[in-house]
Amino acid sequence: MKPIIELKNVWKTYRLGETNVHALQGINLRVEQGEFIAIQGPSGSGKSTAMNLVGCLDTPTRGDVYLDGKNISAMSESDLAQIRGRKIGFIFQKFNLIETLTALENVTLPMTFQGIPEEERLARATALLKQFGLGERLDHRPNQLSGGQQQRVAIARALAIDPPVILADEPTGNLDSKTGKEVMEFLREMHKHHGKTIVLVTHDDILATRADKIAFLKDGQIINTKKVGGNHK
Amino acid sequence: MIELFRIAVRNVLKRKKRAALTMLGVFIGITAVVALISLGQGLQQTINEQFEKVGADKIIIQAKEAGFTGQFAAGKMTEREAELTAKVQGVKNTAGYLFRSTTLQYNKIQRAVYISSIPDKPKEADLIWQFLTAEIEDGRKISHNDKLKANIGYDLAHKKTFQKNIQIGDKIKAGNYTLEVVGSFLRTGDPTFDTGIVVPEDTVRLIVGDNTSFSMVVAQAAPTFDPETVAERIKKEIRSDRHQKERKEDFTVQTSTQLIESFNSVFLIIQVVFVGIAAISLVVGGVGIMNTMYTSVLERTREIGVMKAIGARNKDILTLFIIESGLLGLAGGIIGVLLGTGLSTAVSFGANSAFGPNTINAAYPPALIIGALLFSLITGTLSGVLPARRASKLKPVEALRDE
Numbered sequence: 001m002k003p004i005i006e007l008k009n010v011w012k013t014y015r016l017g018e019t020n021v022h023a024l025q026g027i028n029l030r031v032e033q034g035e036f037i038a039i040q041g042p043s044g045s046g047k048s049t050a051m052n053l054v055g056c057l058d059t060p061t062r063g064d065v066y067l068d069g070k071n072i073s074a075m076s077e078s079d080l081a082q083i084r085g086r087k088i089g090f091i092f093q094k095f096n097l098i099e100t101l102t103a104l105e106n107v108t109l110p111m112t113f114q115g116i117p118e119e120e121r122l123a124r125a126t127a128l129l130k131q132f133g134l135g136e137r138l139d140h141r142p143n144q145l146s147g148g149q150q151q152r153v154a155i156a157r158a159l160a161i162d163p164p165v166i167l168a169d170e171p172t173g174n175l176d177s178k179t180g181k182e183v184m185e186f187l188r189e190m191h192k193h194h195g196k197t198i199v200l201v202t203h204d205d206i207l208a209t210r211a212d213k214i215a216f217l218k219d220g221q222i223i224n225t226k227k228v229g230g231n232h233k
Numbered sequence: 234m235i236e237l238f239r240i241a242v243r244n245v246l247k248r249k250k251r252a253a254l255t256m257l258g259v260f261i262g263i264t265a266v267v268a269l270i271s272l273g274q275g276l277q278q279t280i281n282e283q284f285e286k287v288g289a290d291k292i293i294i295q296a297k298e299a300g301f302t303g304q305f306a307a308g309k310m311t312e313r314e315a316e317l318t319a320k321v322q323g324v325k326n327t328a329g330y331l332f333r334s335t336t337l338q339y340n341k342i343q344r345a346v347y348i349s350s351i352p353d354k355p356k357e358a359d360l361i362w363q364f365l366t367a368e369i370e371d372g373r374k375i376s377h378n379d380k381l382k383a384n385i386g387y388d389l390a391h392k393k394t395f396q397k398n399i400q401i402g403d404k405i406k407a408g409n410y411t412l413e414v415v416g417s418f419l420r421t422g423d424p425t426f427d428t429g430i431v432v433p434e435d436t437v438r439l440i441v442g443d444n445t446s447f448s449m450v451v452a453q454a455a456p457t458f459d460p461e462t463v464a465e466r467i468k469k470e471i472r473s474d475r476h477q478k479e480r481k482e483d484f485t486v487q488t489s490t491q492l493i494e495s496f497n498s499v500f501l502i503i504q505v506v507f508v509g510i511a512a513i514s515l516v517v518g519g520v521g522i523m524n525t526m527y528t529s530v531l532e533r534t535r536e537i538g539v540m541k542a543i544g545a546r547n548k549d550i551l552t553l554f555i556i557e558s559g560l561l562g563l564a565g566g567i568i569g570v571l572l573g574t575g576l577s578t579a580v581s582f583g584a585n586s587a588f589g590p591n592t593i594n595a596a597y598p599p600a601l602i603i604g605a606l607l608f609s610l611i612t613g614t615l616s617g618v619l620p621a622r623r624a625s626k627l628k629p630v631e632a633l634r635d636e
Binding site: 098112118 | 235236237239240243244247535536539540541542543544545546547548549628629630633
């Protein structure tokens with residue numbers, strides 16, 4: 001099978017004053033299409049850096065990152081924005097909804113950037129929010145919604161452009177355990193029934209076991225990759 | 234684009250207090266300029282209308298006031314010069330006009346007023362009446378064979394200048410001569426005329442004790458002649474009579490068209506100064522907008538990061554922020570135009586009720602309104618360019634990391 005994401009000998013080096021900090025040190029990672037992978041590691045392990053590269057939010061210092069067969073390592077910021085907008089749906093720990101916009105507008109926004117006509121945007125966003133039980137909350141602002149509701153809006157937003165890859169960064173970190181469970185259920189369903197590739201970034205051992213595969217990161221290197229087969233509990 | 238516009242409106246509205254304070258810088262300047270220019274234009278219109286009544290065929294010959302040496306004697310024309318003028322080819326009619334100050338006594342109160350003369354020949358009197366553009370409200374105009382009669386300005390009949398209003402038939406004392414008031418004028422808008430009196434030329438000469446000189450000579454060009462050509466000829470004639478060199482004359486010969494042009498050019502300078510002040514205040518307003526936008530970029534760093542993560546390109550972010558600052562400018566401009574037109578309307582209403590109708594009628598030329606709005610929009614937009622560029626260049630990773 002063709003990998004949808006591939007990192008080949010990727011280095012990311014930051015300059016901190018006089019010293020170079022190697023956040024990633026020659027990482028190799030293959031994510032197959034339709035796979036549910038967890039990137040797990042303690043804080044400072046480089047997992048955020050890795051997520052940024054997988055999410056096309058950043059380019060590597062050295063090495064190559066392929067998304068859907070395309071090398072994004074040397075792309076301009078605007079080209080990266082286009083690719084992100086089409087291929088990747090982001091779910092953040094802090095939801096990151098735009099405070100000034102309603103739930104509906106937040107969900108239509110990624111489609112706006114892709115130039116999708118307004119009618120289609122509204123129809124799709126409305127359908128998605130209804131699907132997540134927010135049909136009555138279309139015109140609510142993020143600060144009028146509970147954490148769980150906000151994360152559901154964020155998930156709807158991530159799905160708005162129907163991307164092949166969903167990148168979830170500690171998606172349950174700011175939620176209570178029950179709502180967190182719902183979110184994880186949802187990710188599994190997207191994976192299982194809609195064939196989405198899911199990349200879950202977490203420090204949590206138990207959460208990571210919900211994926212098909214876990215890549216352990218430590219000190220900027222992948223020290224272990226194991227198949228777990230998706231824990232449904 | 235429409236969607237970005239909608240988001241921009243939301244963002245501006247979300248921070249209402251800050252937006253209002255930011256706009257203050259823009260709308261104060263716009264208010265001042267709109268008010269001043271609309272009043273100025275109104276005044277200019279009133280004066281131009283008066284000039285139009287005088288007629289384009291009039292030529293005014295008068296001494297340059299005071300002269301470089303400060304001698305007041307320089308400010309006179311002579312009867313001989315009036316006669317010379319009458320002989321110039323293309324001159325249809327000529328009349329001398331006296332405009333002096335004198336003391337006026339009425340109701341046991343004495344004041345200094347201006348006194349104007351009407352020639353004693355009917356044709357010449359007609360010309361001066363045309364030149365004065367004054368119309369009778371009560372009573373009658375003085376005629377060429379009146380002696381010791383007077384017409385009074387609007388204010389004397391209405392403003393209790395002498396603690397009570399002068400009535401038709403009343404006696405007033407100008408200098409040492411007692412005059413009978415036979416008519417009063419409608420308001421002209423010229424304060425020296427509205428507070429002054431008009432008297433036959435012979436009577437003025439008695440009062441001011443001057444037998445030969447005029448304050449100015451008014452000539453009328455014949456219909457087939459170009460007034461400016463005629464004016465040049467008059468100038469040449471008087472110059473040679475006074476033995477003066479070209480461009481060194483101590484008198485001026487101007488057609489009423491030239492007078493209005495020189496008047497309008499003064500007005501243009503005043504307006505340019507106003508617009509200059511506006512430009513300065515708008516620069517200050519623009520700096521205010523820039524400051525607000527920079528603050529906004531800092532505050533919304535994370536939001537910018539999120540937008541970029543979900544597919545916003547640099548130019549989308551750039552456009553969004555520029556629309557926001559343009560909106561701040563335009564909104565300031567709209568408020569400024571409303572306040573400015575309101576202010577000038579109030580001022581002209583106040584002036585008209587205090588000093589009589591048509592003292593000043595504020596004018597609102599569309600160019601002023603559109604110009605003011607355009608100017609504020611451009612100021613806002615330009616002020617937003619640098620902050621917007623900063624926002625658009627934020628790296629998504631760093632922006633998302635921002636807490």
